[in-house]
Amino acid sequence: MLLARALRAAAAALPAPRPLLAAALPPRAPRPGPVLPAPAPAPSRSLWQLGGGGGRAALLRPRRGSAGGVSCGCGGLHTEGDKAFAQFLADEIKEEKKIQKHKALPQVSGGWELEVHGTEAKLLRKVAGERITVTFNINNSIPPSVDEDTQEDQKPDEQEPDITSTPNFVVEVVKDDTKQTLVLDCHYPEDEVGHEGEEESDIFTIREVSFQPTGEADWKDTNYTLNTDSLDWALYDHLMDFLADRGVDNAFADELIELSTALEHQEYIKFLEDLKSFVKCQ
C-alpha cells in the first residue's frame, strides 16, 4: 500500500529551528502563587522540612507520601530521579550538539526546494511542464544497528559507525496537462546502506507504483498499485530511468540520506530539549 501521507495536503511549513539557538520551548510558565527558589543541592528530605507548617505562603508545599518528591506549585512531581534525569539529558544534549554534523540542513543539488513540517520533509522541483515532489518522514527511518557478531569483532578504540537515516520516500510526478499523479514508493535496501565502502546493490529501489488523482488528499484504494517484486526487469529499468531523468537518481538518493540524517538528528536534539524542559521544573 503506497504511503497515503504523500498526498496529504500539508501546509507550507517553517524550517526546523536551529538547535544551537535557545531551547526549542520556552520554560514552563509558573502557576500563580509561590515562586520556587533556585533548586538546592540538599537531599529531598530537607525540602520537606523547609515547607514548615503547610501554610499557603510556604515556599514549598510538602506532599506527604510522595516518595521524596516535592510540590513547588507548578503542577508537576519532582523526584531525585527527575533531577538526575534532567541532568543526564543536559549532558546528552551537550554531547549530541558536539557531534552534530550539520548545524543547518544540507541542500540537495539540482534545484530542489525544501519544505519541512516537523518530521516530514518535502523536496520540490519543476522540470519543463512537470512538477516533481519527493516526500519522506524521518520517524522510524534509522535501520537496526549492526548485529552482535560485528560488534564483538570491533576493537575497543574503533568508533561506532555513524547513525544514518534512510527513510522510505515517495516521488510524485504531475504533468501540467493531466489530472493524474504518478506516485512511486521508493526504499533504501535494508542491510546495505550506510556501510563503509560501496555495496553491490542499487542505492534505492522502487517498490510500488500507482496513479492517484492530482490534488486529492484521500488515497484511492481502488486504483491499481504495481508491486515491483515480480516485475519484468526491463520495465523496472525504464521506471528507474524515468526517475533519473527527473533528478531522482543515485546521487540524489545519497544526498537525501544526508538531509534526512541531519533532520533526524536535529529533531532528536529538539526532543531531548523538550524532554528536559518537561522533566525539570523551570
Added chain:
Amino acid sequence: MSLVIRNAQRSVPLRRAPLRRALSALLAALGASRFDVALVCAGDGLMRRLNGAYRQRPEPTDVLSFPAHRLAAGELPRPRCRHEYHLGDVFLGVEYIARHAPGEDLEGVLTVTAAHGLCHLLGYQHNTKSEWQQMYQKEEEILEKLNQLMGTNLRPLTAGLF
C-alpha cells in the same frame, strides 16, 4: 533468461534501459539468451575492493568477470538444474571507464566493456596471443551483430593488446 542490472555507484549518471537492450542483444549473439547474467555498475571503491580481494591488485579497473562455470572458450554450460543457468557476474567499473574515456560515448564504451566481460564468462581469455586473437574475433563478431541491430559502430575493447 534473466539479466539483472544493478547500479551501485553514484558518480556517473547512467541509463539502465539502453544498457539492458545492448546486453540482451550481445547475449543473443553469443547464443546464451537462455542463461542468467548479473551486471553491476560499480564505482572505484567496489572495483578496488574486488580487484584487491580476487586479483591482489587493490586498485580500480574497468571490468571484472566472475564466471559461474569453468568453460572452454565459447563453450556453453549444460545445466542440470535451475541454478546452473547462471553464467556469472560482470562488474563494470563505470567510474574508472568514464574517467579514462572523457568525451567519448559512455554508453558505447560501457557496451564494449560489457561485451568483453560476457566473453570472459564464456571461457574466453587473453593471457596469450592466440587466446587474445580468439577472444578478439568473438568480440568483433558479437559487436558487429549489435551494430547491425542498433546502428552503432562499436569495436572490441582489446584491440592492439598484443
